[in-house]
Amino acid sequence: MRREDGKFIDVDGIKTHYYEKGDGPPLVLIHGCAKGHYSAADSGFDWELNFDPTAGNANRH
Known part of the structure; x- marks a missing residue:
């Protein structure tokens, strides 16, 4: 998951x-919670293994 493929919203003043x-x-x-840690900024890459299969199966759960 590339960071530029995501979107941003404001949640109580937090981007x-x-x-x-x-x-x-x-x-x-x-x-x-890894605030300020490299892994927190790039957690999208960690979620990629679960994200696509979960999105594809959402209607079957």
Whole structure:
């Protein structure tokens, strides 16, 4: 998941990056707390292994 493929929204004054895929009900995946750590900034790459299969199966769960 490339960072530039995501979108941003404002959540109570916090710029929040998110990815959107599929047409099923929303599912929010939240990474652990590594504030300021490299892995927090790039957690989209970690989620990629789960994101596409989950989005494709959303209507079957």
